[in-house]
Amino acid sequence: MKGEHLGEFEELVLLSVRIMADDASGTAIQEVLETDAGRPVSLGAIYAALDRLARKGLVDSELGDPTPKRGGRRKRYYQVTPAGVTQLENSRRVRNAMWRRASEASSEERASR
Amino acid sequence: MSSSFDQTVVPSPPAAADVLLRRTCPAAKLTEVEGDFIEAFSAWVQRHGYSYARRRYWREVALFSLWTVVGHFRAWREARRAGGGTELLSTSGHGPDLAKAPIQRGAPRSRWEGMLNDLLQDIRYGMRTLIRDPGFTLVAVLILTLGIGANSTLFTMVNSTFLQDPPLIEAPERLVGFTTIDDSGPNDGFGYPDYEWFRDENESFAGVLAYMPSSTAVAVGGGNEVAQADAWVVSGNYFDVLGVSMSLGRAFSPEESVTPNTHPVVVISDGFWRRFFGGDPDVIGSTLRINGNQLTVIGVTPGGFRDISPVETPPDIYLPIMMQGTIMPGSESWLKRRDDNILIWLRMIGRLAPGVSLESAQANVDVMFTQWESEFAGWLESIDYVVGSTRIALTTGYKFNPRTGxxxxxxxxxxxxxxxxxxxxxxxxxxxxxxxxxxxxxxxxxxxxxxxxxxxxxxxxxxxxxxxxxxxxxxxxxxxxxxxxxxxxxxxxxxxxxxxxxxxxxxxxxxxxxxxxxxxxxxxxxxxxxxxxxxxxxxxxxxxxxxxxxxxxxxxxxxxxxxxxxxxxxxxxxxLSSARSVDLGFDPGNKLAISVQLGNHGYDEVTGNQFVAAMLDRLGGLPGVAVATASWHTPFRGMWGSSITAPGTQYADEDHEFDSGFNRVAPDYFQAMGISLVAGREFTRGDDTSAPLVAVVNEAVAEHLWPGEEAVGKIIQRNSGDTTVIGVAANANYYDVAEEPARQIYLPQLQLYSSRVTFFVSTRGEPLGLAHAVEEQFRAQDPNVALFNVRTIEDVIDSxxxxxxxxxxxxxxxxxxxxxxxxxxxxxxxxxxxxxxxxxxxxxxxxxxxxxxxxxxxxxxxxxxxxxxxxxxxxxxxxxxxxxxxxxxxxxxxxxxxxxxxxxxxxxxxxxxxxxxxxxxxxxxxxxxxxxx
Structure with missing residues (x-):
């Protein structure tokens, strides 16, 4: 287990939940991942990730009303909890910092040639 | 997810997948998950069509089930780590308490989950047992691999040949083959006029195609290049009936299959397009010289298309039937009316019209065949045909000719x-x-x-x-x-x-x-x-x-x-060993055979004989070649029998007629093939049309006609005239490894021309090593002559x-x-x-x-x-x-x-x-x- 750290896939799913804001259902997340991340992912994998995120307290969910489009089934909407937002911000900060150092390193390399 | 969604036209997801989904999904989550799946399904249908959506749905459900199992397993492992029960000796049938697993929080535990746990437990325990006894496990797995593997291998072969549909053909389950069944068993030959009649008069088929089920070797030229290729002749609607769309250009059009030799067009295979044209995207409209005729490329078959039969190598080039004169000069007569021509050379495959069952199509064909029988009653009577002795059966086994199948x-x-x-x-x-x-x-x-x-x-x-x-x-x-x-x-x-x-x-x-x-x-x-x-x-x-x-x-x-x-x-x-040790009467070792069909390339008797003589000189002069010769037949491939008479013999038959096999051979044939001459001499270049007619007979003929006498110098009578026997050859096997010594009469090729010639090159070393040099010699003599079947005689016997x-x-x-x-x-x-x-x-x-x-x-x-x-x-x-x-x-x-x-x-x-x-x-x-x- 990765403990409280976010896996890469979990991070993508969490971001997708955030992107879809009020409409983050399983299928919606799948679409975001397919279009934005260019990554075809199965619903099963998304549910598993959402379960893990829920267990870590990073997402929350509630059941919506049944719609005819879903054959009269209710829909579960996910949203990012404050803890989730912090986590996302965190990982972005880490990434940004690392990217900065990475580009410094590569420009130094170029300069030294 | 468009708003034009209309509930009445919703195609439903595959029911079996739904059952699987309901089985695997925890009860508490079923509604929402099913909802997501349904929603996603309709989105896939709208975006990519129904069949994609079905496949995708199946895949998603399968993956979902997998993920659920993995989830259970993880939850159970976590629970165990947190101090849950031990699994080994558990007897309740439930094992660790799943209620502790977070994924299960609040959900009622299903029977399925209990069983899943037992199963996981059994698997773990089983694995441990197997690992503990590696010797046993290894032996058992080896035995099972061999036993099951043998069955999987066989099933793979059955699957690939019988069960799989040929790729890129539309709705292959609607295709049926036409088979004639008579006393001699099933057959699949039809004449062209019969094909046209069935194609146009039936009431059951969306289309009926025909093709000649054997390839013809052709020499193909484009620019300065000449290559060998295999060609098929097919009916003009061939690709339309199969539902194959070309990757480039178009298929044949109906007006290209009405009159002979008026539309010089070809479709080429994807493989040939890549090989010969280097995959040139502008190939459509280019000219191909096939056996010296100019034809235009109009289409390229899609990559992966391998025609219909799993046991026939698909051709490089498809010609419309009406253009078959290009590769088989003189065959235009095959397209003539049926009552003066019993030639049957086409296979027919029909595509059932929508809503028509195989049974009703069969009834339709039965009625048509009865009409056919009465229409040609006179002619049929003249060939001793018994009305009702033959019927046409439609079979779903359209992929094979009945005998191969x-x-x-x-x-x-x-x-x-x-x-x-x-x-x-x-x-x-x-x-x-x-x-x-x-x-x-x-x-x-x-x-x-x-x-x-x-x-x-x-x-x-x-x-x-x-x-x-x-x-x-x-x-x-x-x-x-x-x-x-x-x-x-x-x-x-x-x-x-x-x-x-x-x-x-x-x-x-x-x-x-x-x-x-x-x-x-x-x-x-x-x-x-x-x-x-x-x-x-x-x-x-x-x-x-x-x-x-x-x-x-x-x-x-x-x-x-x-x-x-x-x-x-x-x-x-x-x-096998007794088949191998049969004395064939000739020496099959170190011999290369190459066949040509000179008539396809504009040769007549005079030029054909010149070609053969020139080639024999060229081949005989190659280093490594002991002797080169030619004949009409390749051993074990094809035969020609005929009746002749022998005057003045003691032969008992009253009209003195008897049957024998014939072959037409070039000089040095017996020496090259290792057939010993018992008496007399073999043919020379002098035995041509200006010389007296001569023949070599084998021992079987000699004993049959002139038992106990000297055969050399005797006369046999053929259509061409009296022929003098100049030699007696030892018996050999000609048509079959298994045959009894058959009668065989050899005639000099120079006295009885045939446009089909097989050259034999007897080599001093490995014959295939010379194949390239031999082909070079043919190309040097005439690059437009197509070479059939370059192979060794041992290969022929092997097959x-x-x-x-x-x-x-x-x-x-x-x-x-x-x-x-x-x-x-x-x-x-x-x-x-x-x-x-x-x-x-x-x-x-x-x-x-x-x-x-x-x-x-x-x-x-x-x-x-x-x-x-x-x-x-x-x-x-x-x-x-x-x-x-x-x-x-x-x-x-x-x-x-x-x-x-x-x-x-x-x-x-x-x-x-x-x-x-x-x-x-x-x-x-x-x-x-x-x-x-």
């Missing part, structure tokens, strides 16, 4: 029986191994039972273990099938256009066979173990264990089955022997495997018996028994069992031998040598298998043995 089917059926027996032997073997092992596990099972595990639970656990073994073996078998199917296909007496890739069907078959296998070999030992008396187990460290009779029956059965297979193998090997060879190799292989398995089984049983008798042997040795006596008693026991098995096996083999009677060459199906030697081999194997256990018994230390108890 049934040949392949019977071959595969026989092989399936063989691999089935191999699997049975493997199963008996595994049962024996498991039974032998059961004694070692009685204590363990006893403990589990004592701790409260129900019998069902114990049986399930043991059965899971068997399934694990079988599935590991099955996986190995599937891997084996990957390459062995292709390997086996190269041995078959036909060439395959399909490659033998196992697919989902093969995987499903393998899993099915594995589970069935596990049921058969695992259930008996599991049942026996679970029945055992718990208290007794705990008391005694070892016991006599399961009943001896079951084990003996298994060993006897196994030996009997392997006798059957080894006998079969022996028969086929003997048959003649292929049916014998494939049986000898495959059945031999499986027979060897069976022998090996039976020996392993016998060894296992004897080892086990010796282990069980340690105490008894110890006592006997303590009482003064000799080592030799002890070993002897072990061997004797094994010989009794083997003897019974061998007896049963030989009896069964004698009964079954009838089955292969027609497939043997030159030996009886009750070949004494085979039936004597096979039991001896088995007996030797039995003694060998008993040797080690017997030695172990003789080394038993009485003191150790007695202290054991």
């Amino acid at each position: 049934s040949q392949l089917a019977s071959l595969l059926t026989l092989l399936f029986m063989v691999v089935g027996v191999v699997l049975l032997i493997a199963i008996a073997n595994l049962s024996i191994l498991l039974l032998a092992r059961a004694s070692a596990r009685q204590r363990e099972v006893g403990i589990r039972a004592a701790l409260g595990a129900g019998r069902g639970r114990v049986v399930r656990q043991l059965f899971t273990e068997s399934c694990l073994l079988a599935l590991i073996g099955g996986t190995g078998g599937l891997v084996l099938a990957f390459w062995s199917a292709r390997l086996a296909s190269t041995l078959m007496p036909m060439s395959f256009a399909v490659d033998f890739q196992p697919d989902m069907k093969v995987a499903a078959f393998t899993v099915g066979v594995s589970v069935l296998t596990a049921l058969l070999f695992g259930l008996a030992p599991a049942w026996q173990l679970s029945r055992a008396d718990i208290v007794a187990f705990l008391h005694r460290g070892s016991s006599r264990g399961p009943r001896a009779s079951l084990r003996n029956i298994l060993v006897v059965g196994q030996i009997a089955l392997s006798i059957v297979l080894v006998t079969g193998a022996g028969l086929f090997v003997r048959s 003649e022997l292929a049916p014998y060879r494939v049986m000898a190799i495959l059945v031999g292989l499986f027979g060897g495997l069976a022998l090996f398995l039976a020996s392993v089984g016998l060894y296992g049983v004897q080892s086990y018996l010796v282990a069980g008798r340690t105490r008894e042997i110890g006592i006997r040795m303590a009482l003064g028994a000799e080592e030799r006596q002890v070993a002897g008693s072990v061997v004797a026991r094994s010989l009794v069992i083997s003897g019974v098995g061998i007896f049963v096996g030989v009896a069964a083999s004698l009964a079954l031998a009838q089955l292969v009677q027609g497939m043997l060459f030159g030996i009886s199906e009750r070949d004494p040598l085979t039936f004597v030697s096979v039991p001896l081999v088995l007996l030797a194997a039995a003694i060998l298998a008993t040797f080690l256990p017997a030695r172990r018994a003789s080394r038993v230390d009485p003191i150790v043995a007695l202290r054991e108890e």
Whole structure:
């Protein structure tokens, strides 16, 4: 287990939940991942990730009303909890910092040639 | 997810997938998950169409199930780590408390989850058991891999040839083949006018196509390049009926198939396009010179299209039927009316019109055929045709011509029986191994039972273990099938256009066979173990264990089955070797054969003879060539028989007519082919049209016509006139490896021209090494002449022997495997018996028994069992031998040598298998043995 750290896939799913804001259902997340991340992912994998995120307290969910489009089934909407937002911000900060150092390193390399 | 969604036109997701989804999804989450799936499904339908959505839905459900299982497993592992129950001896059927698992929070636990847990538990436990005993596991997996792999291999072949639809053809299940059935069996030839009539007058088909089911070698030129290619002639609607759309350009249009030689167009295959045109995207409209005629490329077939038949190599070039004069000059007459032409050369395939069933199409065709019979009653009477003796049958087996199809089917059926027996032997073997092992596990099972595990639970656990073994073996078998199917296909007496890739069907078959296998070999030992008396187990460290009779029956059965297979193998090997050792009357070694059809390239008799003479000079002058010659026939390929008379002979027949085979041969033929001349001389270049007619006869003819007399100088009468016999050649086999010496008359090619010529180059070394140089010489003489079948005569004979060879190799292989398995089984049983008798042997040795006596008693026991098995096996083999009677060459199906030697081999194997256990018994230390108890 990765403990409280976010896996890469979990991070993508969490971001997708955030992107879809009020409409983050399983299928919606799948679409975001397919279009934005260019990554075809199965619903099963998304549910598993959402379960893990829920267990870590990073997402929350509630059941919506049944719609005819879903054959009269209710829909579960996910949203990012404050803890989730912090986590996302965190990982972005880490990434940004690392990217900065990475580009410094590569420009130094170029300069030294 | 568009808003134009309309509930009334919703295509529903596949129902079976839905069932799976409902089974696997935890109840509390079912509504929302199902909702997501339904929503996603309709989005896929709108975006990519129904069939994509169905496939996607299946995949998503399968992955979802997988993820759920993984989730359960993780949750259970976490729960266990957090101090949950131990799984090993759990008896409740539920194991660890899943309610603790976060994924399950608040959800009612389903029956399915309980079972899943038992299963996971059993699998883990089973794995551990198997790992603990690697020797047993390895042997068991090996046996199963071979047994199941043999079946998967065969199924792969059946699947690729019979079950799979040819790729890129639209709705292949609506295609039906036309077959004529008469006294001589099924046939698939039709004349062109009949084809047109069926195509235009029927009421049942969306379309009927026709093609000539053999390829014609053509010389293709484009620019300065000349290449050899295979061409097919097909009806103009060929690609339309198949529903194949071109990757470039277009298919033939209807007006291109009405009048002969007016629309010089061709469609080329994807492979030829890449090879010859380097994949040029602007190929459409380019000109190809085919046998000297200019034709325009109008289309390229899509990549992956391999035509209809799995056993015919698809062509490079498709010509419309109306253009066949291009590659076969003079064949325009084949397109004429049917009442003066009984030529049948086309295969017909129809596509059933929407809503028409095979039965009603058949009724339609029956009526049409009756009309046909009455329309041509006069002509049919003149050829002694009996009305009603023939019918046309529509078959779903459109992929094969009926003879190849049934040949392949019977071959595969026989092989399936063989691999089935191999699997049975493997199963008996595994049962024996498991039974032998059961004694070692009685204590363990006893403990589990004592701790409260129900019998069902114990049986399930043991059965899971068997399934694990079988599935590991099955996986190995599937891997084996990957390459062995292709390997086996190269041995078959036909060439395959399909490659033998196992697919989902093969995987499903393998899993099915594995589970069935596990049921058969695992259930008996599991049942026996679970029945055992718990208290007794705990008391005694070892016991006599399961009943001896079951084990003996298994060993006897196994030996009997392997006798059957080894006998079969022996028969086929003997048959092949007797076919190989036939004296053909000529020397097939070191000879290259190349055929040409000079008439296709504008040669007449004069220029054709010049071409042959020039080529014989060129080829004879090549370094490494001993002698070059030519003839009309290739040995074993084609024949021509005719009646002639011989005046003034004592021959009994009143009109002095008799039948003989004929061949037209070039000078030096007999020398080159290694046929010895018994008398007289062979043909020279002087034996041409200006010289008297001459012939060489073989001994069979000479003895028939002029018994006891000198044949040289005698006269035979042919249509062309009186012909003088100038030589007598030794008999040889001409048409068939199996034939009796047939009559054969040789005529000089220079006196009786034929535009089809096969050149023979007798080489000093490996003939194929010269193939390139030989082809160069042809190209130098005339680059536009197409070369058919460049190959060695040994290859020709090899393909003649292929049916014998494939049986000898495959059945031999499986027979060897069976022998090996039976020996392993016998060894296992004897080892086990010796282990069980340690105490008894110890006592006997303590009482003064000799080592030799002890070993002897072990061997004797094994010989009794083997003897019974061998007896049963030989009896069964004698009964079954009838089955292969027609497939043997030159030996009886009750070949004494085979039936004597096979039991001896088995007996030797039995003694060998008993040797080690017997030695172990003789080394038993009485003191150790007695202290054991």
